[in-house]
Amino acid sequence: MPSHHKKNSAPGGSQRQLRVGETVRHAVADILSQGSVHDPDLEGHIITVPEVRMSPDLKLATIYVMPLGGRDTDTVITALERNRKFLRGEIAHRVNLKFAPDIRFRVDDRFDEAERIEKLLRTPAVQKDLAPDSDHE
Secondary structure (H helix, E strand, O other): OOOOOOOOOOOOOOHHHHHHHHHHHHHHHHHHHOOOOOOOOOOOOOEEEEEEEEOOOOOEEEEEEEEHHHOOHHHHHHHHHHOHHHHHHHHHHHOOOOOOOEEEEEEOOHHHHHHHHHHHHHOHHHHHHHOOOHHHO
């Protein structure tokens, strides 16, 4: 009996999407850390790959990247897009899927967002609201 229940309610997709995304993430991280992509715009950059999100049909991988220190993000994304065909081929060799997923690159801006929230929490107005009330003690 085939079961056709979908688990798309999970953040990031189904277990399969998450598992394949993690496998692709490891492959891309290895390719980048080994310096396999020969592009002058990528040389000298350490690029982390915090997340890969797969489409439900596993045919599109959105690869989130962040150059160390957040430097030259536009240059790095452009260089990765320029080398997309090579990277897709490398991923296909390393990840055992029926079809090599199409890939696209995005800057992972979660760190920027976390820093923005942290700064907001340190503002005097918010600190005043967070201070313990004297009549609640």
